[in-house]
Amino acid sequence: MxxxxxxxxxxxxxxxxxxxxxxxxxxxxxxxxxxxxxxxxxxxxxxxxxxxxxxxxxxxxxxxxxTTPKVERIIVEKEVYVTADADFTPNETERLRLGISGRELEVLQLVAEGLSNQEIASRLFVSLNTVKTHSSRIFEKLEVKSRIQAVERARRLRLIP
Amino acid sequence: MxxxxxxxxxxxxxxxxxxxxxxxxxxxxxxxxxxxxxxxxxxxxxxxxxxxxxxxxxxxxxxxxxTTPKVERIIVEKEVYVTADADFTPNETERLRLGISGRELEVLQLVAEGLSNQEIASRLFVSLNTVKTHSSRIFEKLEVKSRIQAVERARRLRLIP
DNA sequence: TTCAAAATCATACTTTCGGGTGATTTTGCA
DNA sequence: TGCAAAATCACCCGAAAGTATGATTTTGAA
Missing domain, CATH: 1.10.287 (Helix Hairpins)
Known part of the structure; x- marks a missing residue:
């Protein structure tokens, strides 16, 4: 030193x-x-x-x-984009109407975060097949054909943030 | 002086x-x-x-x-809250910064609508391979690994509504 | 306690996605 | 006019997603 x-x-x-x-x-x-x-x-x-x-x-x-050390203070402002949906309240009514179970909603949320089925399986400590089953049911209930459409639709229905 | x-x-x-x-x-x-x-x-x-x-x-x-002045660099993350899509204006600056071309953005928008690559190809009158190439480049530029993550990120960056 | 719904898992199969590589054409700008 | 970027397309391959079918276990409420 x-x-x-x-x-x-x-x-x-x-x-x-x-x-x-x-x-x-x-x-x-x-x-x-x-x-x-x-x-x-x-x-x-x-x-x-x-x-x-x-x-x-x-x-x-x-x-x-x-002498106090000369200090040049440079402040760099870095913009961080944040969507202002802190006031999100899940639409429980819609969830029940569509018959989406709690676990299915969990999977849906993780899908929305961009995780793969395998990652979701690991996260929830279940097998890949289980996740596939859940997501398939979700697609049926939301009447969509892909995870992207599911996320899109779930957002519109306020099922997820 | x-x-x-x-x-x-x-x-x-x-x-x-x-x-x-x-x-x-x-x-x-x-x-x-x-x-x-x-x-x-x-x-x-x-x-x-x-x-x-x-x-x-x-x-x-x-x-x-x-004595050389000590330079202290302080990076402040300034959160920029953005409101929902009614008043959406595309973030051209960010698009150019990331080097995303116009056609790539078009594909990205259709991906965000939940279309499959084949559907996008038909919509844009190009081949499936072309759409794949575009989307691959988009993933690189957005530093993501799947279309869902790409949509997520693009929304945050205000590239798409 | 019983029973239906929910959750779990498996196996097999098809389709789609995404990465990698390489190539050609189009276009807009210097 | 020449050149770099953009746009286009092809082929291959492996991984991931999605479908279908069937089965077992858990759970919560009647």
């Missing part, structure tokens, strides 16, 4: 750090050359340079510590 | 600037008190303090300048 952050920081400010290090090395070399001759005379410059470096670092640290 | 930027900068880094100014004032006052007596003896400390202040400022400025 710490290493990762450090690496991240390094990556982000590579140039600055390299620049700083290079500068420091350069100054060090130059100073070292002159050091034995000039250190006495230029003690103040060396001292000032050190202070400058340290306090530049302090300034950077301060800024990092104290 | 310049003033605006300056004001903006001040607003963003209010605390830092105030901190710096306060520190400067404090040091100035302290120094001023001792100044007349000690300035000669403590010229190096004054000099160092000035350098420290200036380079702390430089450090802060550097940090401000170089």
């Amino acid at each position: 710490v290493f990762k952050s450090a690496g991240n920081f390094y990556q982000k400010h590579k140039q600055v750090i390299l620049y700083g290090v290079s500068l420091a090395v350069l100054l060090f070399v130059l100073k070292w050359i002159e050091l034995r001759f000039l250190i006495i005379d230029h003690i103040i410059e060396v001292y000032s340079g050190a202070i400058a470096l340290v306090f530049t670092g302090l300034g950077v640290w301060l800024a990092m510590k104290l | 310049v003033f605006k930027s300056a004001g903006n900068f001040y607003q963003k880094h209010k605390q830092v600037i105030l901190y710096g100014v306060s520190l400067a004032v404090l040091l100035f006052v302290l120094k001023w008190i001792e100044l007349r007596f000690l300035i000669i003896d403590h010229i190096i400390e004054v000099y160092s303090g000035a350098i420290a202040l200036v380079f702390t400022g430089l450090g802060v400025w550097l940090a401000m300048k170089l």
Whole structure:
């Protein structure tokens, strides 16, 4: 975690750090050359340079510590289409009139969700044949010939949402 | 423009600037008190303090300048409720986005009416194979696996009533 | 308890759907 | 005019859907 952050920081400010290090090395070399001759005379410059470096670092640290991170907030609105049939109430009357049993309605609902007969069988823990039997009866009672027509008709009759 | 930027900068880094100014004032006052007596003896400390202040400022400025703003992307799902089919207007935008051609949409509408592929073929005066090709492409584009799911999805996307 | 309706499952068969591949023609736009 | 997209069609294959028939078990109400 710490290493990762450090690496991240390094990556982000590579140039600055390299620049700083290079500068420091350069100054060090130059100073070292002159050091034995000039250190006495230029003690103040060396001292000032050190202070400058340290306090530049302090300034950077301060800024990092104290400024709230700049955050650009981009809000992307993603449209989700929803049909507003929250107020659906199943038409029990129609169901009884057509003689559609509870289990058949269950199957019908799953058909309407786009499930295959096999998927419906698994969902209801019954065999594929059972589902086929149910759906066949549904088609008879709704007087249709395919599952799509059944769904269409059941929707019109408010049997399913 | 310049003033605006300056004001903006001040607003963003209010605390830092105030901190710096306060520190400067404090040091100035302290120094001023001792100044007349000690300035000669403590010229190096004054000099160092000035350098420290200036380079702390430089450090802060550097940090401000170089930190990359963090970008936070927030995706908000905005639910768009659509009413039932009386005021249906086909969602042309969505159709084009999905790359569904005009003929494909025609087939899709007939599928939604519960017609078999053969019936659709007769209705459109084309061969059964053509209808199959169209419907296969529709399933791909709508990312579904059956005609029922296709109708379901197309309704949600307002491609069909 | 009895009995009809509902629910379950099976087997066999036909039709339809859907995927994959490849090809040709039509059309609208640059 | 040339080209890419759209539209058309064919053939094959496997999976899924649908039909028909018959049977057994569960269940709920009379």
